[in-house]
Structure formats: structure tokens, C-alpha cells
Amino acid sequence: MSLLKTNEIQNYNGSSLTLTASTVSTSAQLNTGGNISVTGSLNVSDDSTTRSNLGLGSIATQAADNVAITGGTISGITAYPGRNRLINGSFQIAQRNTSFSGGTDNADDTYTLDRWYVLSEGNDSIDVTQQSDSPDSNGKSIRLDVETTGEKFGIAQIIEGQNCIGAIGNTCTLSFYAKVSNARIDTVKAAIIAWSGTEDTVTSDIISAWNADGTTPTLIANATFENTPADLSVTTSWARYELSANIDTASTKNIIIFIWSDDATNPQAGDFLYLTNIQFEAATSVATPFEHRPISVELALCQRYFERKAVFGISGETVGHGFQMAATTTSQIIVYPKVSMRATPTLTFSGLQISDNTSYGASVSAISISGGTPHTLRLYVTHATGGTSYRPCTLRDDYTSGYLDLLAEL
DSSP: OOOOOGGGTTTOOSSEEEEEEEEEEESSOOOOSSEEEEEEEEEEEOSSOEEOOOOTTBOOOOGGGTOOOOSSBOOSSOOOSSOOOSSSTTOOOOSSOSEEOTTTTTOTTEEOSTTOEEEESSTTSEEEEEESOOSSTTOOEEEEEEOSTTOOEEEEEEEOGGGGTTTTTSEEEEEEEEEESSTTOOOOEEEEEEEOSSTTOOOSOOEEEOOSTTOOOEEOTTEEESSOOOOOOOOSSOEEEEEEEEOOOTTOOEEEEEEEEOOOSSOOTTOEEEEEEEEEESSOSSOOOOOOOOHHHHHHHHHTTEEEESOTTOTTOEEEEEEEOSSTTEEEEEEOOSSOOSSSOEEEEESEEEEOSSSOOEEEEEEEEEEEOSSOEEEEEEEOSOSOTTOEEEEEEOSSSOEEEEEOOO
């Protein structure tokens, strides 16, 4: 049988259907009421797209078609959106900066490119930069640049509890692309980690002890490896790596993704580890193609946890509006986060000024939150003298490098 026509099988409702043919082709609904087994190739088309050559050892799916993945590889089909529980897995968003070095910005347990933070044996173990180097055209990656030899290093992301629904208690899959600049970085590992402490109150520095060269680190209490980390044999060319694990630790509340090198002997200063397209998927043991979300969507997802107002390079940007109080060294300012944040944020700032049209450039010395929610903040601002009591004013940057950071990270 070289061809089985659509009208011969579309209404078949037996318990299963086994087809042995060189080609099986259908352009309408295939309904067997059970399993379909094909020896050869299966070509399926709908109103707009042909799913071709889905042969033995290759399984493809589209969620809208209600087809389950049971094994093999996935190709030729756009998988359903919302699969990736990680945010900024392709490192397109860099609100804080695009480069982190010097021992403070790249210190252990410090956030760098949005949603990702460094875990390392010491401060300034690695410099972190956003790179235009990716297996995708116009893509980005994160580069971990060895600065201190003999120290292990990596990056991690904590997944918010509400985004772990459907993952906890199920087999989940982690996939990503990686490469190294040379073979001296010869041990790279990855892990899916369960947090069984209080939901969304995660101790981000999950390493209790880094241990000996090539040995998997010991985690802190309430953090558990859900897979057995193993060397992935990363090479100098981009390649995709996958692992899966059953999230079965009792009372798991959050999931942490951790990718690292625990080779403390061979890497030298100037050696690089590149990572990109990191994806964590719930309730599947098969990794689907990386989900590239629109850049505006990815930015909004990041801003739930961190937002920088008065971005470097935009001179005199307004951060918020309000009025000067009775004392002309204090003002009340209202600031609106661009998206509703995970929690009422904490603040850090630098280089901000108050302006009320009579006094320009009154330098800000302190800011506190006098009232706030995840979507509205009332700030009490202390600044240099000047201006007029009860006059409307603005909080703005200093025309060079001022900013106000809103932080609601896990």
C-alpha cells in the first residue's frame, strides 16, 4: 500500500489503527479512538501547514492538535506558547547593565542580566557580559569570563511559586545551549533543584560547600538536587544539552535552575563559558524547541521582579511626580512601576534630583517608601534645600547616570 487516502481513515473509531505503508497521507481529521502505529512516514496537513515526514524515531506535536509527546525528537512544528517557566532564558534583557565586573556587581549571590544571579566560590570569580553570540540569528547569550583561577562558578534562577504549578510532582525537562572558549573548562553541569522552605522566601545562595575539584556542591537545608548532576562534555561549538527529573521532594514550593562549572583546576583567567536559550518545561521528559517570546513580553516578565527607572544614557528622565512638603528639603513623590511587581519593592538609587521649576538639580540624599503596593509607590524624598513649599515637583535623574531601582527579586 503506497498511499492511504483521507476518506478511508478519517472516521475510523476502533481501539487502535496500525498502518504499514511507504507513505501515509491525510489532510483531514484522523480519529481512531485509540493509538496510531505507522511503519514508514506519516504526512499530515491542515488548512495552512503540512507536517511532513514524521517517521520512526521522530514525533512531532502541536498543542492545539491535542497530540501527546511520548518520545523521540520534535521538528517541523511550532509548539504551544508558555512552555518555558524561566524568564530571560535567551539573555535579551539587561536592565541593570550589559557588563558586570570589579568584585561588587559580579559578586557571589548577585543579580546580573535580568532574573539570573551569580553563584561562585568568591567575589569576582567571573565577569559577566551580555554577548551577541548565539546559535540563533540576532540572538544573545551570557558569557561567564573566568577572573579568579581555582574557583567554581555558575548562574541560577529561582522560579516563583505560582509558576511552578504543574511542575511540582511531575517529570520536568531542562534544556539549553552552551559552549566554552577552550577545553580548559572541561566540567560543566546543570541541575533542577527543589526548594522546600517557605514559598517565595528562598535563600538564593543555595551552596553550603563547593567541595573538591569536579565534585558536585553540597546544598543548604531545604534545597535538594532533583537530578544527579553529571558532566555534560561541553565543547567549543554551540550544542544543545537536555536533562529531566521528577520533582518529587516533599513540600517543594519553588524550583531553582543552576548551571555551573566545578572544575577548579584547569580554567585560567580569560576562559569563557557561554550559555543561552535556557528552557525549563513542566510535565514532559522531552525538550521542545526554545520559546522565543516577543521582546516586549520578555521585558514585562522581567519587570515583575526588577525595574530600573532613569536608564543610563537617557538624560533628565522623569522618575515620578509629586510636591514639595512644608520643609523645602523634603518632597512626596508618586512612582508607578510599569507592571505590577511580585511584591512591594525595595529601593536603591543613585544620582537623582528634585526639580520644581524654581530650583533645578536639588540632589537627593535619601528615599524611603511611605506607602506602597506592588503597583503604586508613595516615596518620601530628602534632598538639598531650595524651591517652594507645596509646589509641584518631579524626581528625575541627574543628566548623567542617575537611576532608581525597584527590586522584588526572589
